[in-house]
Amino acid sequence: MGALPGAGIMIAIAIVYIVVTTGVGVWSIKYTKDTQSFMTAKNLMGPTIIGILLMSEFIGTGSSLGTAQTAFEKGISAAWNVLTLGVGYLLYAFLMAPRFSALGEYTISGALSRKYGTATRLVVSVTMIYALTTVNVSMYTGGAATIAVLLGVPATVGVLICGAVAVLNVATGGMRGVGYSNLIHVAFKYLGLIIIGVVAWGATGGPSNMAAKLPATYFAWDGVGVTTIAAWTIGNIGAVFSTQYVIQTISGLDKPSDARKAALIAAVAIVPFALLASFAGVGSKIMFPSIKSVNAIPQFLTIMDPYWGGLVVAALVASTFVTVLACQIGATALFIKDFYTPLAKPGEAQKLWASRVVSIVFGLLPIPFALFMPGILSTIFFARALRTTVAVAAIAMFYLPHFSSGRGAALGIALAAVGASGWFFMNNPYGIDNIYVAVAIPAIVMVIDHLVSRARSNPVLGDA
Numbered sequence: 001m002g003a004l005p006g007a008g009i010m011i012a013i014a015i016v017y018i019v020v021t022t023g024v025g026v027w028s029i030k031y032t033k034d035t036q037s038f039m040t041a042k043n044l045m046g047p048t049i050i051g052i053l054l055m056s057e058f059i060g061t062g063s064s065l066g067t068a069q070t071a072f073e074k075g076i077s078a079a080w081n082v083l084t085l086g087v088g089y090l091l092y093a094f095l096m097a098p099r100f101s102a103l104g105e106y107t108i109s110g111a112l113s114r115k116y117g118t119a120t121r122l123v124v125s126v127t128m129i130y131a132l133t134t135v136n137v138s139m140y141t142g143g144a145a146t147i148a149v150l151l152g153v154p155a156t157v158g159v160l161i162c163g164a165v166a167v168l169n170v171a172t173g174g175m176r177g178v179g180y181s182n183l184i185h186v187a188f189k190y191l192g193l194i195i196i197g198v199v200a201w202g203a204t205g206g207p208s209n210m211a212a213k214l215p216a217t218y219f220a221w222d223g224v225g226v227t228t229i230a231a232w233t234i235g236n237i238g239a240v241f242s243t244q245y246v247i248q249t250i251s252g253l254d255k256p257s258d259a260r261k262a263a264l265i266a267a268v269a270i271v272p273f274a275l276l277a278s279f280a281g282v283g284s285k286i287m288f289p290s291i292k293s294v295n296a297i298p299q300f301l302t303i304m305d306p307y308w309g310g311l312v313v314a315a316l317v318a319s320t321f322v323t324v325l326a327c328q329i330g331a332t333a334l335f336i337k338d339f340y341t342p343l344a345k346p347g348e349a350q351k352l353w354a355s356r357v358v359s360i361v362f363g364l365l366p367i368p369f370a371l372f373m374p375g376i377l378s379t380i381f382f383a384r385a386l387r388t389t390v391a392v393a394a395i396a397m398f399y400l401p402h403f404s405s406g407r408g409a410a411l412g413i414a415l416a417a418v419g420a421s422g423w424f425f426m427n428n429p430y431g432i433d434n435i436y437v438a439v440a441i442p443a444i445v446m447v448i449d450h451l452v453s454r455a456r457s458n459p460v461l462g463d464a
Contacts, residue, residue, distance in 0.1 A: 006309060013313060017318075020184075021184050021318075032173060047259075050252055051261070051269065053183070054249055054265075059323075060319050060323030063085075066081065067079065067081045068277050072285045074217070074224045075223035075282060078224060092240050098257070106333060110337060111247060112390070115397040128243075131384075132327040133362070137369040137370055140370035143159075144159040167363035167364065170359040178325040185322040188315045191311055200282075200283025227433075232381075234436070244330035281297075284296040284299055301313065389417060390413060396446060419441050420434045
């Protein structure tokens with residue numbers, strides 16, 4: 001992009017933003033006196049705040065820069081990347097949120113173990129930790145690139161900044177620290193996109209003038225392709241239904257009705273975000289037609305007042321941290337509850353101390369992968385595919401309670417995690433997205449297990 005006018009002012013604003021939001025997380029340490037408050041912030045936040053935090057899990061780099069990049073290339077239909085998350089939360093509000101809330105569990109693995117037992121709990125926990133860590137490697141990679149460009153530091157320093165902020169926020173403030181930091185991140189994400197939207201509208205003359213300057217496909221609802229929209233829909237619904245941070249956040253509410261309300265708030269709040277990000281990408285295509293699509297949003301900084309630009313820079317930084325913190329606290333909760341506590345049988349003080357240590361480990365773990373495995377931003381939807389395998393079992397647990405045993409659920413999720421991973425690393429052969437593999441394998445295994453169990457319990461059926 002070249003040297004930015006007023007770059008010093010923008011960098012100063014971004015640095016202040018990072019320091020302040022990290023300070024909010026550290027300040028929350030005084031509220032984390034036990035493991036329950038560290039993991040859930042029980043009764044400390046109402047449905048509106050919880051709803052915003054639910055949304056925060058999914059509005060990271062992929063949902064802002066990624067949506068704008070796709071809109072730059074293919075048009076406004078890139079908004080489906082995020083709009084389908086709204087569909088996921090709408091369905092979650094009525095189908096899953098009240099049921100998860102009533103269970104009183106703050107881990108997805110703990111919820112599924114109620115029906116499927118210990119083996120499934122461990123398989124789900126490992127799969128979810130794998131998925132959340134994969135997301136954070138992607139976030140560190142993308143965040144480091146953004147921080148490096150915007151702050152004028154090497155990519156290595158950008159990765160270390162991501163790790164340091166994540167560790168300080170989660171290890172000290174726990175769920176409350178993550179929650180309040182992410183509220184600020186969400187606000188700045190919205191503010192940054194609104195500023196860009198206003199600039200794009202003023203420079204292009206609005207949608208009617210934009211339509212006259214671009215091919216009609218840029219304004220078609222299916223410009224990215226129906227199969228892509230279908231894959232996004234399945235992946236996003238599955239991710240919403242099964243992501244650890246979602247159930248962990250919901251568990252901070254006492255009543256199932258509040259859980260439904262929070263999910264509905266998330267469904268509504270995410271819609272403007274989708275439209276703003278895609279509008280920014282299309283506007284960038286008109287204003288800067290020769291740039292690389294990945295710079296669809298950052299390019300706006302070259303024509304902005306440095307103070308407004310500084311707020312946009314802060315919003316771009318927020319894109320990374322809003323997801324990183326959610327994934328880190330989620331992985332920590334799973335490991336502590338499913339592995340550390342059963343094996344060590346710690347007292348409350350030791351358990352809280354271990355939670356902080358484990359959160360530090362999960363904050364540092366993505367660093368070497370982000371340093372030596374760049375270019376893996378495409379793994380965001382792969383990680384959602386992994387979570388969708390868990391969603392299949394969760395849906396069966398609530399709505400087909402006699403359909404499959406713990407053996408079928410555990411085996412199905414394990415095989416799906418391996419199969420979807422292999423399919424992804426083979427670059428989705430035959431044009432079949434790994435999300436379909438992630439859905440099909442657990443469903444097929446659970447059906448087979450159900451039929452075998454019926455045959456064994458009914459000798460006449462078994463001889464037929």
